[in-house]
Amino acid sequence: MNEELFNKLKEKLTAKFHDAVEVSEITYDFPTFTIKKDHIHEVLTFLKNDEELNFHFLTDLTGFQTEDEKHLGVIYHLHNMIKNNRVRIKTFFDINKPEIPTATDLWPGANWMERETFDFYGVRFKGHPKLKRILNVDEMDIFPMRKEYPLEDQSRDDKNDKMFGR
Amino acid sequence: MSKKDNNIPESENTMEKEYSILNLGPTHPATHGIFQNILKMDGEIIHEAEPTVGYIHRAFEKLAERRPYNQITPITDRLNYCSSPINNMGWHMTVEKLIGCAVPKRVDYMRVIIMELARIADHLVCNSVVGVDTGAMTGFLYIFQWREKIYDIYEGICGARLTTNIGRIGGFEREWSKDVWDKINNFVKEYPKALKEFANLLERNKIFMDRTVNCGPISSKMALEYSFTGPNLRATGVDYDVRVATPYSSYQDFDFIIPIGTSGDTYDRFMVRQEEMWQSLKIIEQAIKNMPKDQPFHADVPEFYLPPKEEVYNNMEALIYHFKIVMGETNVPKGEVYHSVEGGNGELGFYLVSDGGRTPFRLHFRRPCFIYYQAYPEMVKGIMLSDAIITMSSMNVIAGELDA
Numbered sequence: 001m002n003e004e005l006f007n008k009l010k011e012k013l014t015a016k017f018h019d020a021v022e023v024s025e026i027t028y029d030f031p032t033f034t035i036k037k038d039h040i041h042e043v044l045t046f047l048k049n050d051e052e053l054n055f056h057f058l059t060d061l062t063g064f065q066t067e068d069e070k071h072l073g074v075i076y077h078l079h080n081m082i083k084n085n086r087v088r089i090k091t092f093f094d095i096n097k098p099e100i101p102t103a104t105d106l107w108p109g110a111n112w113m114e115r116e117t118f119d120f121y122g123v124r125f126k127g128h129p130k131l132k133r134i135l136n137v138d139e140m141d142i143f144p145m146r147k148e149y150p151l152e153d154q155s156r157d158d159k160n161d162k163m164f165g166r
Numbered sequence: 167m168s169k170k171d172n173n174i175p176e177s178e179n180t181m182e183k184e185y186s187i188l189n190l191g192p193t194h195p196a197t198h199g200i201f202q203n204i205l206k207m208d209g210e211i212i213h214e215a216e217p218t219v220g221y222i223h224r225a226f227e228k229l230a231e232r233r234p235y236n237q238i239t240p241i242t243d244r245l246n247y248c249s250s251p252i253n254n255m256g257w258h259m260t261v262e263k264l265i266g267c268a269v270p271k272r273v274d275y276m277r278v279i280i281m282e283l284a285r286i287a288d289h290l291v292c293n294s295v296v297g298v299d300t301g302a303m304t305g306f307l308y309i310f311q312w313r314e315k316i317y318d319i320y321e322g323i324c325g326a327r328l329t330t331n332i333g334r335i336g337g338f339e340r341e342w343s344k345d346v347w348d349k350i351n352n353f354v355k356e357y358p359k360a361l362k363e364f365a366n367l368l369e370r371n372k373i374f375m376d377r378t379v380n381c382g383p384i385s386s387k388m389a390l391e392y393s394f395t396g397p398n399l400r401a402t403g404v405d406y407d408v409r410v411a412t413p414y415s416s417y418q419d420f421d422f423i424i425p426i427g428t429s430g431d432t433y434d435r436f437m438v439r440q441e442e443m444w445q446s447l448k449i450i451e452q453a454i455k456n457m458p459k460d461q462p463f464h465a466d467v468p469e470f471y472l473p474p475k476e477e478v479y480n481n482m483e484a485l486i487y488h489f490k491i492v493m494g495e496t497n498v499p500k501g502e503v504y505h506s507v508e509g510g511n512g513e514l515g516f517y518l519v520s521d522g523g524r525t526p527f528r529l530h531f532r533r534p535c536f537i538y539y540q541a542y543p544e545m546v547k548g549i550m551l552s553d554a555i556i557t558m559s560s561m562n563v564i565a566g567e568l569d570a
Contacts, residue, residue: 028263028503058393060504060515060532067521075517077504077532081390081404084411088504109393112540120227135220135569144228151232 005085006031012053017043023090032088040074040091041101047078047087048106055080055087061103061113063121064090069147072098072121095146102128120145185213188551192221198295198558199565203542210550215543219536223569230529234494235261236335236470238529243329245531246567249288249510250330251280251320256507259414260516261335263503265470272461273337274416275453279350280323280332281415281507282446282453286357287316288510289397289439289446292562296436297368299556300377309364315353322346336471337464354450361443369440375433382545382557383431392541395534396512398561401438402430408508415507419456420449432553432560439562469496494524511535511562535567 006026013021013033020039025032035043047055055078064073073092079085093100102125103110114125115134122143125131133140142149191202200221206214226241233241242253255277262269290313294306317327322345324332333339368374384394386402399406407424409417425441427434464471468487477484490496500522506515512534521527538561546554 028501030502030504032502057390059506059513060517060530062517062530064519064528067527077515077517081406081411086504107393108388108391109537109540112536116536135223137220144225151228 002026002029002031002085005087009033009053009087012050013043013046016046030086030088032090034090034092037091037093037100040089041103043089044076044078044103044106047089053080053085054082055085057081058103058107058109058113059086061110061117063117063123063145064092065095065121065145065147066092070095072123074100074117074123076103098123099126100124101126104128119143122146183208190551190554192218198563199568201558201563201565201568203554205551205554207551210552212546212549212551212554215546215554217539217542219539220569222565226531226570227529230526232525234496234524235498235526236472236491237494238526239333240329240331242531243331244566245533245570246288246510246514246535246564247328248291248562248564249284250328251284251332252288252507252509253514254330254332255281255415256505256509256514256516258333258335259507260503260505260518261470261498262465263505264501264518264520265335265467265498267336267465267467267470269337269465270458270461270463271416272458273463273465275457276338276342276463277333277415278417278420278453279450280320282449283316283319283350283353285446285508285510286443287313288562289443292511292559293368293436293439293443294364296378296432296556296560297374299559300374302368302371302374305364305367308367309360312353312357312360315349315357319346319349319353322349334464334471336467337462339472341463350450350454354447354454358444358447361440361447365440369437378433378436378556378560379431380429381432381553382549382560383429384541384545385430388541388544389430389538392538392544394512394538394541396509397438397442398430398435398512398538400424401427401434403428408506408513412506414505420452422449432556435560435562496524498522498524506532509534511564511567512538531570533567533570535563536570539563539568 009031010024017039020036021033022036023034047053057079059079060077062075064075071092072095073090076089078087114128117123118131119133119136120143185206185208188205188207190205192200202218204216205212230238239254239257242257243250245253290309294309297305320330321327323342324330384402386404389399389402403426405424405426422445425438427438472491473484473488478488498520500520502519504517506513515532517530518526519528545557
């Protein structure tokens with residue numbers, strides 16, 4: 001269903017940004033593009049302002065940690081309500097240098113979503129008007145959604161069920 | 167009432183203006199749940215508002231990373247607890263999308279009935295509370311018993327009332343009893359009278375209109391920029407509804423309209439919700455009428471759908487599946503899906519990444535409340551404190567969804 005949209009997006013993005021598009025795939029009928037961190041703001045601006053694509057609505061913005069635990073990511077879900085097209089844009093960067101330009105200048109609604117991402121993953125959004133914790137207490141000094149902070153104390157062995165690999 | 171509109175000239179070079187700071191909340195009786203707003207007041211007019219959120223943050227996204235898929239359903243209950251079934255169904259549909267499971271039409275229709283009942287319950291709470299905040303207690307007291315009747319229906323289906331945990335991945339836990347169907351039919355028959363009565367009380371009420379028209383408005387442009395969805399966006403005049411834009415659960419089979427407002431003020435939000443309740447009733451009627459017969463109430467997904475107890479005791483395979491599901495050992499394909507449903511107050515999205523393990527690798531809830539509540543300071547700037555309270559209640563901010 002979204003095959004056509006995907007092809008068009010891929011064509012347009014690669015024509016304009018060449019190597020900045022690292023991965024382009026369609027997963028579960030959802031066009032997904034991975035963009036290099038340095039170009040993420042340009043790509044978002046292009047997607048929002050391009051007359052044909054017109055992804056004017058930011059549905060969701062969230063953080064992500066890759067399986068190797070060495071990279072963080074930010075995932076944008078954009079929406080064109082008029083044509084009902086959706087696209088997912090991802091970008092990944094080193095966990096030790098989690099810096100990325102903010103999207104609040106494009107969508108004011110990104111404000112709290114970015115604060116949430118900062119709160120849980122420690123991604124620093126450069127240019128954000130007020131980047132501070134939102135759901136957790138201000139005094140917290142970890143980023144709790146990172147995989148290095150397991151939910152339960154891993155030294156406990158009373159819950160360790162060897163038979164089922166937990 | 168609303169925007170600053172007095173004729174008193176701004177004081178110039180007389181004395182420097184001094185603002186007073188007011189803490190609205192965290193447990194102020196007029197705020198709904200635990201919200202705190204630090205208001206900078208100029209007399210009774212709000213100059214600046216600074217919301218503090220997170221008082222009931224329960225780390226659902228982190229919890230979800232340790233739980234098997236069917237154990238995440240109770241978490242979703244606690245997001246928007248005024249319409250938990252919608253959250254439950256949204257989650258089931260997300261997992262079904264991931265595992266590629268097609269459910270029978272009958273399940274779709276049953277889901278539609280329960281989701282629309284939940285929508286009525288949600289809007290009913292919101293609208294009657296707008297009444298309370300404007301001083302009309304009567305409407306609330308009259309209409310609230312109908313929410314109890316909806317809760318009775320939930321109870322008949324799943325045994326719970328508020329945090330329902332209704333349905334399973336693949337369908338429903340059991341066939342609905344005759345008693346449930348009677349209750350639903352009765353509700354559809356009787357509720358319009360009550361809703362009409364409620365509408366007569368408030369919709370054209372001079373005092374209510376004076377209080378709500380042009381109170382806390384937001385333009386459609388700003389609403390879109392702030393990623394508004396649901397009734398709050400529709401009140402501004404944008405006809406976006408997930409049920410129509412991306413139909414799920416066979417919503418394409420139903421005939422209903424999307425009500426929209428024009429100015430995005432409290433009155434429009436109220437009216438959009440009122441009309442949506444009528445539309446929900448219409449959908450439920452159609453679903454009951456066209457309910458497919460002779461179809462099972464769940465899909466054939468033995469790896470996810472808990473088998474009936476008799477089979478567990480008598481059938482080897484059922485026993486194995488039962489064991490695997492209870493211990494959370496079912497394998498899930500790798501992949502990432504985004505699924506959204508039209509929740510009580512907007513597009514409730516589930517972004518699920520699976521690495522093939524027993525639990526999600528990452529699960530993110532797109533919670534409409536959290537996203538649109540950030541526009542609140544902008545909306546209440548320059549209006550009276552009492553208007554700020556009804557603006558908040560008409561936005562239907564639910565603490566559970568806000569803080570996740």
